[in-house]
Amino acid sequence: MARTHPPSLAGALWTILAAVLLVQAKVFHIPAAVHKGASTAEFRSSASGLDGPKVHSINSSAFDWCLHSPLLDRSDSVVVASIMVSFPNGTLWDATSNGNGATVTVDGDSSSGTWHETGFSWIGSPASGYLIKIDAPHVNVKGTITFSPVAPAHYPCGPVAAGQKLEVGPHIGWANAIPDANSAVNLHIDGTNLAFKGSGYHDKNWSDQPFTTHVASWYWGHGRVGPYSIVWFDFLDLKGTEFVSAYASKNDKIVAASCTPRSIKVRPTGPNATYPPVLSSPNPSGYHISLDLGAREGSLEIDVTVLANLVDVNPEYARLLGNMSAELVPPTGRKKYFTGMALFDQFKLTQ
Numbered sequence: 001m002a003r004t005h006p007p008s009l010a011g012a013l014w015t016i017l018a019a020v021l022l023v024q025a026k027v028f029h030i031p032a033a034v035h036k037g038a039s040t041a042e043f044r045s046s047a048s049g050l051d052g053p054k055v056h057s058i059n060s061s062a063f064d065w066c067l068h069s070p071l072l073d074r075s076d077s078v079v080v081a082s083i084m085v086s087f088p089n090g091t092l093w094d095a096t097s098n099g100n101g102a103t104v105t106v107d108g109d110s111s112s113g114t115w116h117e118t119g120f121s122w123i124g125s126p127a128s129g130y131l132i133k134i135d136a137p138h139v140n141v142k143g144t145i146t147f148s149p150v151a152p153a154h155y156p157c158g159p160v161a162a163g164q165k166l167e168v169g170p171h172i173g174w175a176n177a178i179p180d181a182n183s184a185v186n187l188h189i190d191g192t193n194l195a196f197k198g199s200g201y202h203d204k205n206w207s208d209q210p211f212t213t214h215v216a217s218w219y220w221g222h223g224r225v226g227p228y229s230i231v232w233f234d235f236l237d238l239k240g241t242e243f244v245s246a247y248a249s250k251n252d253k254i255v256a257a258s259c260t261p262r263s264i265k266v267r268p269t270g271p272n273a274t275y276p277p278v279l280s281s282p283n284p285s286g287y288h289i290s291l292d293l294g295a296r297e298g299s300l301e302i303d304v305t306v307l308a309n310l311v312d313v314n315p316e317y318a319r320l321l322g323n324m325s326a327e328l329v330p331p332t333g334r335k336k337y338f339t340g341m342a343l344f345d346q347f348k349l350t351q
C-alpha cells in the first residue's frame with residue numbers, strides 16, 4: 001500500500017524545496033533605457049543559464065538579441081519584441097513593439113521572460129521545449145508558438161557543459177537552445193488565422209560591441225535532411241579570418257558539434273556566387289555545405305537551393321527558405337541520398 005508522509009512533514013518539505021528553488025532562480029529586471037557605461041558580456045558558459053541574459057546592462061554598443069538588434073531595428077528602446085511572418089501566398093508581414101522594460105527569470109537551464117507592455121512572453125527549457133505567447137492587440141497579433149525539441153542543445157564548439165567557449169566569432173556569443181523542434185504555430189494576425197506545424201528552432205546571440213565591429217559576413221542556417229538535424233555557421237571577421245560551427249544530431253543525439261576549422265564549410269553556388277560576399281554582390285541562388293560527421297558516420301555533402309525570401313534588408317541581410325539535397329558519404333560502403341528543407345540567412349556588411 002502506498003504511504004504518504006504526514007501532511008505537516010510533506011508541507012515542510014515542500015516549503016523547503018520551494019525556498020531552495022527560489023534561491024536558485026535568478027530574476028533579471030532589464031530597463032528599457034540604454035545603459036550609459038560599460039556592458040559586461042559572458043563568453044564562457046557556466047553550469048546553468050544557457051538561455052538567460054548574457055550581456056549585463058545594455059549600452060548603445062551592445063545587443064542580446066532580441067535585446068537590441070543592430071540592423072533590423074533602429075529604435076532607442078533596448079527591450080524590443082518583433083515578429084516576422086511569411087504567409088503561404090508569399091506576403092511578408094512584420095510587427096515590432098517596444099517594451100517598458102523586461103523581466104527574465106532563469107532557473108537552471110529553464111527561463112521565462114516577459115517584455116512588459118508588448119504582450120510577448122516565453123517560458124521553457126532546452127529539454128522540455130518552449131511556449132511563446134503573444135497577446136498584442138496594439139499590433140494585431142494574438143496566439144501561441146510551441147517548440148518540442150528533437151535535437152539536443154549546444155554551444156559553438158560542443159555540447160552544453162560548464163566552461164565552454166561561447167564565441168562563434170570574435171565578440172559574438174551564441175547559444176543554441178533548440179537546434180530542431182516539432183513546432184506548432186497558432187496565430188491570429190490582422191484578421192487572418194495562420195496555423196501550421198513544422199520544424200522549429202531557437203537560439204540567441206549577443207555582444208558587448210556593435211555587430212559591424214566584428215562581422216564582415218556570415219552564413220547561418222538550420223534544417224532537417226533525412227535522419228539528421230543540422231545547424232551551420234560560417235563566419236568571416238573584418239580581417240578575413242573564417243570561423244565556423246558545425247552541428248548535426250540524429251535520433252535526438254549529437255553526432256557532430258564542433259568549431260574546429262574544417263568541421264564545416266559553407267560556400268555560395270550558382271551564377272551569382274561570390275566569395276567572400278560583399279555588399280555589391282547579389283545573393284546567390286544556393287549554397288554547398290560540407291559537414292564532417294566524424295569517423296563513424298563520414299560526411300554530408302549538401303546542396304541548398306533558395307526557394308523564397310522571408311526577410312530582405314537589402315543589401316546587408318537576407319533570410320531565406322530552401323530545399324536541401326544531401327549525399328551521405330560513409331567511411332565505407334554505399335552513399336545515401338536525402339532531401340529536406342532549411343531556413344538560413346546571410347549577412348554581408350563590407351565592400
Ligand SMILES: *[C@@H]1O[C@H](CO)[C@@H](O)[C@H](O)[C@H]1NC(C)=O
Nearest residue numbers: 037038039040059060061208
Ligand atoms: C559598452 O561596453 C563595452 C564593454 O565594456 C565597451 O567596450 C563599449 O565601449 C561600451 N559602449 C559604450 C557606448 O559605452
Ligand SMILES: *[C@@H]1O[C@H](CO)[C@@H](O)[C@H](O)[C@H]1NC(C)=O
Nearest residue numbers: 087088089090091190192193
Ligand atoms: C496574402 O495573404 C494575406 C494574409 O492572408 C492577405 O492579407 C493578402 O491580401 C494576400 N495577398 C494576396 C495578393 O492574395
Ligand SMILES: *[C@@H]1O[C@H](CO)[C@@H](O)[C@H](O)[C@H]1NC(C)=O
Nearest residue numbers: 065066174202203204205220
Ligand atoms: C541571432 O539571434 C536571433 C534571435 O534569436 C535569431 O533570429 C538569429 O537567427 C540569430 N542568428 C544567428 C546567426 O544565430
Ligand SMILES: *[C@@H]1O[C@H](CO)[C@@H](O)[C@H](O)[C@H]1NC(C)=O
Nearest residue numbers: 270271272281282283284285
Ligand atoms: C543574379 O543577380 C542578378 C542581379 O541581381 C539577378 O537579376 C539574377 O536574377 C540573379 N540570378 C540568379 C540565378 O539568382
Ligand SMILES: *[C@@H]1O[C@H](CO)[C@@H](O)[C@H](O)[C@H]1NC(C)=O
Nearest residue numbers: 305306307322323324339340
Ligand atoms: C523542394 O523539395 C520538395 C520536396 O522534396 C519538392 O517537392 C519540390 O519540388 C522542391 N522544389 C524545388 C524548386 O526544387
